[in-house]
Amino acid sequence: MFEIPVWDLLASFSWDSRELEFNGEVLPWFYPDLDFIWPxxxxxxxxxxxxxxxxxxENLETNVMYEWIQRxxxxxxxxxxxxxxYxxxxxxxxxxxxxxxxxxDLKDVIREEILIQCIE
Known part of the structure; x- marks a missing residue:
């Protein structure tokens, strides 16, 4: 779901960039420990x-249920x-x-950043 091809960036010059946006539902089974209330x-x-x-x-926003608490x-x-x-x-x-x-693949990074916010 959050796997992004980067072959074009790696073949380009240093400091070349691309911006991406996502606004959508996260399926309930995608992160078993997080329940997304908002997109x-x-x-x-x-x-x-x-x-x-x-x-x-640049921006990551949502509302999740983690350990029975809405965050x-x-x-x-x-x-x-x-x-x-490596x-x-x-x-x-x-x-x-x-x-x-x-x-x-940003799947684990997104989960980690959300969990950090939930624990703080």
Whole structure:
């Protein structure tokens, strides 16, 4: 659902970018621990930097039920990195580009950011 092809960005020049928006329902089974009360609104900017992609979550808004508590989620200006090659010294928040189909999958990143907001 949130897998984005990035072959064109990786083939382009550094600092080339693309903006994407999503506004829609998240199916109940997609994230078993989150129940989306409102549609997910998402605005992203993908920026290529040599052999990696920086994803800037310009806006992520929704309302979810987590552990029987309804939470309003509003996140702005969060950056995540997706690298082409694995490096054991990278921090845990670094994700990797799927080299088989040259795409990035934002499913886990979106879930992690929503859970961080729910726990705070």
């Amino acid at each position: 997910l609104r998402l605005k992203l900017k993908l920026i290529t930097l040599d052999d990696w992609i920086m994803v800037v979550f 309003n989620i509003k996140i702005e200006e969060i950056e995540r990195e997706f690298k082409e090659e 490096n054991a010294s990278n921090p845990d928040d670094i994700k990797y580009i799927n080299t088989k189909n040259t795409s990035i």
